[in-house]
Amino acid sequence: MSPVAQSPSDLAGSVVENExxxxxxxxxxxxxxxxREEMRADETVICLGEDIGxxxxxxxxxxxxxxxxxxxxxxxxxxxxxxxxxxxxxAATEGLKPVCEMQFADFISCGFDQLVNVAAKLHYRQGVAVxxxxxxxxxxxxxxGPFHSQNPEAWLLQAPGLKVVxxxxxxxxxxxxxxxxxxxxxxxxxEHKGLYRNVKGEVPEGEHAVSIGEARIARGGSELTxxxxxxxxxxxxxxxxxxxxxxxxxxxxxxxxxxxxxxxxSVRKTSKVLVAHEATRSCGVGAEVSALISEHVxxxxxxxxxxxxxxxxxxxxxxxxxxxxxxxPDDMKEAIRELLEY
Amino acid sequence: xxxxxxxxxxxxxxPQMGISVSEGTxxxxxxxxxxxxxxxxxxxxxxxxxxxxxxxxxxxxxxxxILAEPGQTLPVGELLAEIDAGGPSNDDSAHxxxxxxELPEEEPVAPDEADRSGFYSPVVRRIAAxxxxxxxxxxxxxxxxxxxxxxxxxxxxxxxxxxxxRERPMHIESPYVPDSPNGAGRRxxxxxxxxxxxxxxxxSIQTAAHxxxxxxxxxSAVAKRRKELRDSYSRRGVPLTYLAFVARAVVExxxxxxxxxxxxxxxxxxxxxxxxLGIAVSLDDGLIVPVVHQAQRLSLEGTAAAIADLATRAxxxxxxxxxxxxxxxxxxxxxxxxxVLATPIIxxxxxxxxxxxxxxxxxxxxxxxxxxxxxxxxxxFIPMSWDHRALDGADAARFLGSVKARLEEGGVx
Numbered sequence: 001m002s003p004v005a006q007s008p009s010d011l012a013g014s015v016v017e018n019e020x021x022x023x024x025x026x027x028x029x030x031x032x033x034x035x036r037e038e039m040r041a042d043e044t045v046i047c048l049g050e051d052i053g054x055x056x057x058x059x060x061x062x063x064x065x066x067x068x069x070x071x072x073x074x075x076x077x078x079x080x081x082x083x084x085x086x087x088x089x090x091a092a093t094e095g096l097k098p099v100c101e102m103q104f105a106d107f108i109s110c111g112f113d114q115l116v117n118v119a120a121k122l123h124y125r126q127g128v129a130v131x132x133x134x135x136x137x138x139x140x141x142x143x144x145g146p147f148h149s150q151n152p153e154a155w156l157l158q159a160p161g162l163k164v165v166x167x168x169x170x171x172x173x174x175x176x177x178x179x180x181x182x183x184x185x186x187x188x189x190x191e192h193k194g195l196y197r198n199v200k201g202e203v204p205e206g207e208h209a210v211s212i213g214e215a216r217i218a219r220g221g222s223e224l225t226x227x228x229x230x231x232x233x234x235x236x237x238x239x240x241x242x243x244x245x246x247x248x249x250x251x252x253x254x255x256x257x258x259x260x261x262x263x264x265x266s267v268r269k270t271s272k273v274l275v276a277h278e279a280t281r282s283c284g285v286g287a288e289v290s291a292l293i294s295e296h297v298x299x300x301x302x303x304x305x306x307x308x309x310x311x312x313x314x315x316x317x318x319x320x321x322x323x324x325x326x327x328x329p330d331d332m333k334e335a336i337r338e339l340l341e342y
Numbered sequence: 343x344x345x346x347x348x349x350x351x352x353x354x355x356x357p358q359m360g361i362s363v364s365e366g367t368x369x370x371x372x373x374x375x376x377x378x379x380x381x382x383x384x385x386x387x388x389x390x391x392x393x394x395x396x397x398x399x400x401x402x403x404x405x406x407x408i409l410a411e412p413g414q415t416l417p418v419g420e421l422l423a424e425i426d427a428g429g430p431s432n433d434d435s436a437h438x439x440x441x442x443x444e445l446p447e448e449e450p451v452a453p454d455e456a457d458r459s460g461f462y463s464p465v466v467r468r469i470a471a472x473x474x475x476x477x478x479x480x481x482x483x484x485x486x487x488x489x490x491x492x493x494x495x496x497x498x499x500x501x502x503x504x505x506x507x508r509e510r511p512m513h514i515e516s517p518y519v520p521d522s523p524n525g526a527g528r529r530x531x532x533x534x535x536x537x538x539x540x541x542x543x544x545x546s547i548q549t550a551a552h553x554x555x556x557x558x559x560x561x562s563a564v565a566k567r568r569k570e571l572r573d574s575y576s577r578r579g580v581p582l583t584y585l586a587f588v589a590r591a592v593v594e595x596x597x598x599x600x601x602x603x604x605x606x607x608x609x610x611x612x613x614x615x616x617x618x619l620g621i622a623v624s625l626d627d628g629l630i631v632p633v634v635h636q637a638q639r640l641s642l643e644g645t646a647a648a649i650a651d652l653a654t655r656a657x658x659x660x661x662x663x664x665x666x667x668x669x670x671x672x673x674x675x676x677x678x679x680x681x682v683l684a685t686p687i688i689x690x691x692x693x694x695x696x697x698x699x700x701x702x703x704x705x706x707x708x709x710x711x712x713x714x715x716x717x718x719x720x721x722x723f724i725p726m727s728w729d730h731r732a733l734d735g736a737d738a739a740r741f742l743g744s745v746k747a748r749l750e751e752g753g754v755x
Contacts, residue, residue: 224493271465271491299468299517302491342485 004185004257005129020204027099028171030203031062031135034177035099037207039069039081042097045181046073048084049101052063058103059137059196081111086132089119089186092132095182097181101324105136105190106150119186120161129184133177139192139231139278140326146314150324151230151279156188157256157288159238161162163212166190168233170201175210183212191256192231192278199234215259217266219249224339225266225273227289229255232308239332242243247336255285263289264297270338271302277324281309303342343623352463354385356416359534361394364663366390367415373405376628385423395534403427448492451496458486465491473498526729535628546690550606551730554685561701561720563752575643585621585675586646588698591748593617593637596671597739603670605691611732620669620689621649622677623656631657633669633690642754658682673698677722686727694728694738696745 014249019231025033026107039045047062047069053076056063066074077084081102088098091134102108108115115134122128156164164183167173180187218233227235240247248266253258267273273293275286288308293305310328316322356366373385384396385405399405407424410416425516459482462470466489470477480497483490532540564587575582596603600613619637623630632652634640640648657660662675677700686695701722708715724745728738748754 269464299464302463304463342488342490 004163007122012205014287020206021239022204024200025170025203026059026197027167027170027199027201029160030049030174030201032063033175033203034181034208035062035153036065036068036280037342038178038181039073041207042181043073044095045097045099046075046091047099047101047240048075048077048088050077050079050103051072051102052076052342057101059193061101061135072251072302075326080180081107081109082114084094085111085114085132086293087112087171088132088309089122089130092119092130092186093128094124097131099133099181101135102137104144104148105138105152108134108136108155108188110153113147115186115188116156116159116162117204120159121162123185124161124313129179130147130184130186131184131240133175133180134186135189137193138190139194139255140315141194141231143317143322144193144315145317149315151190151277151310153190153255153277153279154284157285159305159332160187162192162256164211165253166192166228166255167210167253168192168195168199168218168251170199171208171326172210172216172251175204175208176212176253177206178209182209187212187318188236189231194231197232206310211255211256215252215256215262216317217256217262218249218251219247220242221246221270223247223270223272224336225250225263225270226243226276227252227263227266227273227286228276229253229285229291235327235329235332236274236276239336242329243333243336245340247340248328253298256293260292260296263292267293267297268300271298271300273303273305274308274335275305276308276309276332276335280312281307282312284309288292303339306335306339308332343737350403350426351406352403352425352427353421354397354400354423354425355690356396356418356420356422357397357416359388359390365415365417367397368410368412369394370412371408373399373409375405375406379403379405379425397422401425401427450608456486457665458482458484460485460489461488463488463491466494469494470499475501494646518554522587524622529710533627535625535630539628542690543687546687550688550690550693552685553730553735553738554725554727555735555738555742556683556723556725557739557746558721559746561567561722562708562748562750564749565720567752567754571642575646580643580647581650582646583649584697584722585703586605586642586649586748587675587754588675588696588745589619589621589634589637589649590754591745593619593640593672593675594748594754595741595744596746597638599737601737602694602728604732605670606693606695606729606732607691611693612696614670616670618667620672620692621652622672622674622689623653625657625732630656630661630666631669631672632661632665633667635665635668672676672696675699676682677701683723684725688727688729693732694726694741696724696726699723699725 037266047065051058052062053066053071053074062074086098088100091098119130119132122130134190136152153164153166156162163183164178165176168177177189180189218237223246225248227250228236232253236249240249248270250262250266256306275289277285286309310325313325315325353592360367369387369389371386379385379399381402382398385399386397388395388397401423405423407683409421409423448500460510462477477489480489480494484490535622561584564584568582572582596617604611604613604618616636617638619634621634622631634648637645669689669692671692672695674686674695675698677698680700682699684697686697688695699722701720703718704721705716706719706721708717724742726738728743
């Protein structure tokens with residue numbers, strides 16, 4: 001049995017997008033919008049989480065939801081992540097489509113057993129689909145300290161059976177959350193807290209889905225490929241724009257399944273690669289992408305593959321220390337410049 | 343480093359190379375005394391009547407003694423060479439010392455200022471190879487004077503086409519090898535016997551003008567004679583098979599048609615005095631053709647006994663080397679496994695191979711004085727592949743007709 005269940009949209013390839021009307025909204029509003037659209041369209045979609053009902057969520061993603069959909073579908077839970085995900089797994093196997101909110105992505109560790117050992121393996125073990133979404137507000141940059149700033153994607157990528165998405169733009173946040181809710185597999189949805197209100201963009205109104213597993217070329221270029229996702233996409237785009245460099249930026253959007261072809265095609269063209277993420281360095285997405293490139297297109301490389309990541313340390317509370325740990329615009333520019341000159 | 347410690351001396355002996363090979367002849371030494379050798383590196387080539395073999399070095403070290411000159415034949419197990427395993431190939435210090443002598447001491451430099459003009463990245467090497475570019479002639483503008491992909495592409499743009507030694511090929515073999523749709527499978531090296539068969543069969547196909555002629559034989563008379571004789575042969579320990587009858591009939595017909603008992607040598611056909619009859623024997627992992635020498639001197643019982651003996655010893659791998667050499671004609675009989683037709687490949691340098699297929703009961707039309715009748719008879723096909731360089735279809739047909747007549751008339755002695 002495959003660890004991953006097939007949905008009709010998987011088989012059909014990319015979702016057809018008619019050119020709908022768009023509205024400018026924040027990354028945060030785009031997430032709320034996707035959730036609201038799916039809950040309106042499909043009554044099996046429910047939300048679970050800490051303070052998501054009466055309080056509207058720690059970041060106000062579900063603000064107004066309990067009024068519109070009722071307490072039966074917008075469930076305030078105890079502070080028990082294992083219970084949230086465990087209950088959601090049960091609901092998913094019984095035909096509902098639960099969307100769990102971890103108040104902070106860091107807290108996923110408390111629900112880890114239900115996620116990686118139960119949700120991720122049910123289809124493999126018993127052929128049971130688990131259409132479950134875990135929303136993970138992740139990332140640092142606001143002095144949240146070691147328990148409220150982490151980027152836990154590497155933990156999740158080591159659990160076959162989970163899909164992992166990490167949108168960088170408002171439109172993709174909506175489109176990928178829609179696809180995540182419709183996907184028959186457990187999907188971890190990493191939403192970077194630094195993007196919530198800082199990133200705005202035109203987002204299609206109404207139904208909007210973006211296929212899981214497809215990277216986006218955020219910017220075309222011929223001398224260097226920056227492979228990034230989440231907040232690092234913006235770091236790369238801003239740096240390249242400032243420098244006026246001929247650099248291609250790939251926004252992975254989905255970390256599992258990884259769009260390997262998009263990466264390899266770009267590297268064959270540019271021959272130089274920088275992989276950037278805010279998560280810690282060792283055994284992270286950068287390591288995986290780097291190995292993938294070495295394995296498949298070694299003879300196209302003109303420089304060592306370089307990583308721009310946080311070092312392998314917890315995120316400090318102290319603002320100057322946190323700045324020293326998290327990749328900054330100047331770090332991005334320096335890495336790009338050195339690779340271009342190499 | 344030199345060592346007089348005899349424990350580091352490793353002997354290389356003539357290996358056992360497949361069955362029935364008792365000796366090998368040294369063809370060529372790839373290494374000379376004093377040469378460093380790596381483990382598994384070929385040190386010499388040895389040939390046998392069956393196969394040529396590369397002799398691998400059992401250990402890294404230095405070749406200290408050679409005990410057989412090219413052309414010399416040694417029995418299996420005899421000493422070929424000696425290796426000093428304590429030699430410099432095991433010891434990097436000699437190389438290091440040498441390298442240090444050659445390279446002048448360099449002032450340590452900051453990494454960014456290090457000279458990288460001699461370093462070529464994978465993509466630069468690949469493009470240079472594709473365009474046959476001498477990289478030393480390309481100006482590098484990367485860190486430390488490194489030739490970047492960009493520099494090489496610019497060089498290709500501006501280089502005088504005359505300077506390019508070779509046009510870029512229309513097609514470049516991609517280093518990418520897709521996985522087989524059948525999976526990686528399991529790979530096994532060919533045994534020396536398998537390699538020998540492969541080489542021999544391909545050479546035969548490329549040498550002879552193969553044709554195959556087939557006769558159908560009514561084995562009623564043979565079956566009757568076999569039934570009469572079998573018990574008495576059996577008491578003397580001789581199994582009497584249909585193959586023995588066919589072999590006898592073939593030997594008699596070969597004396598009648600000597601061109602079939604010949605071989606092609608250049609512009610001449612050699613007609614052999616003796617009939618040395620090869621009998622193909624299948625083994626678990628291949629095939630061997632032991633030879634009944636001077637088969638024309640043997641009776642039916644002698645032939646049956648000789649075939650049984652050779653086949654048994656072939657399967658026990660106990661044949662003497664001369665028992666697999668000197669054949670002048672070969673019989674194969676895959677029919678024992680139920681096959682009814684085949685087109686065998688000639689065993690070079692012979693001119694024909696005869697194939698006894700399965701004998702099965704068939705309804706056949708018999709012509710009698712009182713008209714035609716249908717009868718059930720033990721029938722079998724006898725195909726024969728022959729070399730059109732040495733004979734023609736009519737010769738082959740006449741020979742097979744003669745064999746058929748001997749078998750059907752029960753006159754085989």
